[in-house]
Amino acid sequence: MSKGITKRSENYSEWYNEIVKRAELAENSAVRGCMVIKPYGFAIWEKMQRALDDMFKATGHQNAYFPLFVPKSFLEKEEEHAEGFAKECAVVTHYRLKVNPEGPGLIVDPNARLEEELIIRPTSEAVIWNTFKGWVQSWRDLPLLINQWCNIVRWEMRTRIFLRTAEFLWQEGHTAHATEQEAIEETERMLGVYADFAENWMAVPVVQGAKSPNERFAGALETYSIEAMMQDGKALQSGTSHFLGQNFAKAFDVKFTNKEGQLEYAWATSWGVSTRLMGALIMAHSDDNGLVLPPKLAPIQVVIVPIYKTPEDLAAISEKVDPLISELKAKGISVKYDDDDKQRSGWKFAEYELKGVPVRLAIGARDLQNGTVEVARRDTLTKETVALDGIAGHIENLLAEIQANIFRKALKFREEHTFLVDTWDDFKARIEEGGFVMAHWDGTGETEEAIKTETKATIRCIPFNSVEEAGKCIYTGKDSAKRVLFAKAY
């Protein structure tokens, strides 16, 4: 089982693949670019969903469900949007198979061609704004605050499990507002929700900011994102929130009568996070021993492994452990008691380490005598012997401490790998080494492109919190008013 995992320092990409596989999170399916999310990986995703869904509802949003299919003519209505997604559309052209008259198996029935092709949704602005047309008449119908959890297909050429897959799972919020100001506030609010989730649930510190025009969502006036640093110094865009202006309202003719009795187009936002977050979670925290999970998202927060030789030993241990399990569960802590006799305890230790279980308790005959238990932390890989008496409270505090420690560690790593850079040579060297580079930029798409071509670094965002500071563009030497965040990215 526990053959060593490739070290991060040796081959970061291979290390990631091995963690995904060995921790049983997901695997590539037989369908090109599509993944199977395995039960353990899906349990983590379910925890993410539940936390995010609660946050969306707390901010007034309601869930709904819209069709998988986007008629081609709908996609065409918002031109920029259409062009942005055209190259990666899975297209349904027929609705029936039939028995092959000339051999074995089935063939597509040529008589069952659709009059209009249907696109598998690459995102749902078109379908949803077409629906909103029927939902919005008066200012009283606004704001519309809708979210949906669903699957999405974008036919990407190069795929990578969780990070970029042809099919992925996500949520997409779509809102309609009576005023521009309200829509902008919504765009900002939801980016804030994402940042809150990333930092306080995933324990991943993020930089919030605006995308450069080149990197905006197709059809948006403004795209905000949260950017996280992975352990190889690369950025991972972890969530986006778009201010769409009136583009979709105009494309789908969504008008409302305002308080003054005049017809106006509604203002739109959309925002989403996806199973890509699983990639961020894995790459931000895990180590050369396997997955490291923040307790708030761990399907199993505490595992208890009995160390015994005889059935009598096990019975004596179980008698001590049973009330502890009840006590932990009463505190809302998910706990697994692994008394499976098919595996040795050494195998179990390695397995739960690999799977990132935050706290492991081991208890044997000597512990019973002494009234103690061995407590191991996954994040620091440290162990201590603790009195069984009062252990539940100790564990509760420990889980909170692990959650905080994982965040602190990731924040420290990011701080140590974020650099202010003022010359082109330094820039190239820093980008080559990896990390976030805060540098001046002249604000043009041409310069951005040129920098990308030469270094593979892109502007991840124009951070909201960066101070106004006059400077010269790293590449052209032209004037710049503030630094932007450059990095290589996933």
Place this chain on the structure above:
Amino acid sequence: MSKGITKRSENYSEWYNEIVKRAELAENSAVRGCMVIKPYGFAIWEKMQRALDDMFKATGHQNAYFPLFVPKSFLEKEEEHAEGFAKECAVVTHYRLKVNPEGPGLIVDPNARLEEELIIRPTSEAVIWNTFKGWVQSWRDLPLLINQWCNIVRWEMRTRIFLRTAEFLWQEGHTAHATEQEAIEETERMLGVYADFAENWMAVPVVQGAKSPNERFAGALETYSIEAMMQDGKALQSGTSHFLGQNFAKAFDVKFTNKEGQLEYAWATSWGVSTRLMGALIMAHSDDNGLVLPPKLAPIQVVIVPIYKTPEDLAAISEKVDPLISELKAKGISVKYDDDDKQRSGWKFAEYELKGVPVRLAIGARDLQNGTVEVARRDTLTKETVALDGIAGHIENLLAEIQANIFRKALKFREEHTFLVDTWDDFKARIEEGGFVMAHWDGTGETEEAIKTETKATIRCIPFNSVEEAGKCIYTGKDSAKRVLFAKAY
């Protein structure tokens, strides 16, 4: 707003459509046969999902996620299965659009044709058993108890919102076992879970039984179902559980080493319920005033409507209501206080009646003086004045009573519309009137077909609890050992 709804007695089908629309549950989308599930309808579905998901987990199942796409060659591997679904497959043939060189808009890029067509999953046996091949080696890997929540596409020609749609949402359980006996037990267990959910959550009594061979799932050795009676006397198949034998293990070569070291094919089950349950819920309980919801699935269980003229009145009412809301929430009761001043209370009463909110409280100035509140029940449409003191406990009991009453009512209706019939003339007359008909059948597919052709009635199931009783087939007069359940069905 509250223009009358078509009565059930006048046009049951139109009544159903109006309930779906007026209670804002769902609507047809612009995409043929696909629906939009609106926030209120989706909130009910979410409650169903949560309850079912908890039941699946309590019986040892884990969630996972498998690809949307089934390669055509996978579907072909289990022949019966392939033929069963071929006629309703949405087929992806291309993966890119491009700008139309000869005019406006986008066209399918002829250079982006897939080598092998992909079917949008009409069910996932093929994809999942292809995956199980990699997960099953030894008896130690079994049983595999997997469930997924996802969307499904079956290109039905005649669609009806919730009941039969081209795209729908469902869960599909897929399990693999070491022995035939275990797989049969699982098939039965999950049918029991569905029956439990239907009766104790949806308040819909169901008949559990086995499908006749003609009505089995394509590829199954045995299909069990739960059958519910709608208020027009028709049956609605509400959930199915299939024993698949070794068919899929053989088609996808899923073998394991048993305890004796020999290779064997695994045994399979699959089971599912879908958004069709929404149709069953609506049609089983609702009345000519609108939706009627069992409290356990109601997004809003209690609505409180203040009756006031001045802001001071409202403030005085709110002061009384606020602690009540806290008390109800502490009991886990979902409550909405509708103090919106844009609508009159009469409008609100009609609205919540239409939406099936189980309990409505109204409180005005006189109630304040008297320390009372008006409590209205949606199920019986009765009202009573109750002391505010101790009202939270009263409501808690009332919700339980409403849940039980809705079930009793549906059960009584079914009993009154279930008939033992022994002659062909009686059979035809009863089927014509509507209801469940328990009659003898000679066990052949030919007779079943002939009865269907003449009366539109099908064998809904061979009930598990029907007694052995010698008799003569209603149609052919041949010997029969027990009665089966006939009905017209959705």
